[in-house]
Amino acid sequence: GAVVSQHPSWVICKSGTSVKIECRSLDFQATTMFWYRQFPKQSLMLMATSNEGSKATYEQGVEKDKFLINHASLTLSTLTVTSAHPEDSSFYICSALQGTNYGYTFGSGTRLTVV
């Protein structure tokens, strides 16, 4: 089946530094990638939607200059958390949409802790 590889699975960084999270679709072309954030005991909240070769569309309240999304190819999308702060500590999950098929494949998630 379709697989999305997400790395790293966990990362601890110092406040003020930047962290890059990668999601790769291993056996299909991900025309659209969704990025979610999940705080403890809460549901997934959509941060942004990116289409290959286009600028990402951010949800209301999500700072586009802080959460940089790049979807330069059909198999790779990245989320960079810039100038991270402790309140950015969360579980970040990507989800790829496979072209016209109505299938969403989730990455395994990245646990970010900012100290």
Added chain:
Amino acid sequence: QKEVEQNSGPLSVPEGAIASLNCTYSDRGSQSFFWYRQYSGKSPELIMSIYSNGDKEDGRFTAQLNKASQYVSLLIRDSQPSDSATYLCAVNLRGSARQLTFGSGTQLTVLP
């Protein structure tokens, strides 16, 4: 009103019983509905998708959709302790460009 609502639980059922999870959504024009299971610290995994009114069965799982009532449910028969997890209802709301909107999740515990 939240766009996708679920009872947060927790819901506890004994092993072997039927667990019933419910979800309502606000947009009558929504077309696609999904149930995901999420274990603590893990990413969601798809259990069922349903697009048409009625029941859809897959093993011990049955999804039920009633678009007139804007209601989708998930039944888990012969519940096992390994089914203990948070169950997330997700809806592709009309006009949302295929984004999924998630409910808050229902925490299910199956007691041995």
